[in-house]
Amino acid sequence: MAGRTQAERSDETTGRLVRAARRLFGARGYAPTSIDAVAAAAGVTKGAAYHHFGGKVALFRAAFVRELEEVSAALERAAGAEQEPMAALRRGCRTFLEHCLDPGFRQIVLLDAPSVLSWETVRAIEHDHLLRVLHDGLRVAVAGGQAADGDLPVRARLVFGALCEGGMLLARSQDPAADLPRLAAEADRFLEALRR
Amino acid sequence: MAGRTQAERSDETTGRLVRAARRLFGARGYAPTSIDAVAAAAGVTKGAAYHHFGGKVALFRAAFVRELEEVSAALERAAGAEQEPMAALRRGCRTFLEHCLDPGFRQIVLLDAPSVLSWETVRAIEHDHLLRVLHDGLRVAVAGGQAADGDLPVRARLVFGALCEGGMLLARSQDPAADLPRLAAEADRFLEALRR
């Protein structure tokens, strides 16, 4: 393990810590997961965690950001596969609902984040990732004349709120594969409301 | 303080505890509020709290239920003042958004509850109060032929999710009185989507 640069050491350790944080915070939730447990799962001690992160909240925040980066990438990929703006929106919504089947994502992003981080913080981070994708999709639809004009940031936020609840419902279903289309149908109904 | 029955003593103490819990949990949030602080604010000690409630979570749950009872009553009152089913729905949504201006409600119900209690628990309690009102409103609208048929429990949940996000947005606004109509307009647009 000798001969590595400081940046390499840091990246290695922070990477391991964030990965472990996502696993443990995602599996057991924020409160019952000790920072020692995360450090141990990462193969280091608490000292390393407190050196690289300000505290437990900062470590959680890093895991949260990582979750959002992943889902945003998946959304952009899915929406990019459609040409029609409204079809892209529907596809993106469906992809988000599917992503909610991941228990870690639900626990970190949908359940714990608003409580652990302030709502302002969550909103800001979500805006930079998830909401930006949704907002862009809406803007394209409006520009193309396929959706009615209005307060797009607010509209994106409302759609997002509905999708989060839908994701939790889907995850709770005993047969998600069967319920996804039904849920997507109700969600599409709301998207249809935006047609001019 | 002598000569009271046991039931009176219990009711007095639990009432004071739940009121104090709503105040402190609502103002500072769940995690940074110690159970000793709640007990002190209620004029008792930790022993009383642990005697009447299973623990900190159970005390929070009682405060959460109380919040939901209040908002549900407000919703039923508001919706009951309208004859038209769709108008009652719009009125109820607007009332809910206004209720979100209460910081304690936001902190307890919208931010902390999903993290502190399990989602199953939150959903069950919300179903017995808030969601029941919304669901009934939707059912009346469908029965009257004013709204399209569909999966009403799911639809109610989606609307509820959108309203929660809207409530947080409204609270964050520096001029809620001015933003409420704009927000309600976007919310109404989604309700319009349900028209057959």
Next chain:
DNA sequence: CTAGTTACGTACTCTCAGTATGAAACATGG
């Protein structure tokens, strides 16, 4: 009036977040 139950208060334990403090591993000027 006495035995039993309920409603607390007090004093403890134990976990865990956060804080030194020091020792390695690197970096940098000579």
Next chain:
DNA sequence: CCATGTTTCATACTGAGAGTACGTAACTAG
């Protein structure tokens, strides 16, 4: 290559707070 920072961690400690054990006072039942 050496000496002196600087960064990266590990280890030992502190404090706060959730939960528990136990004792005592207030009610209840016979």
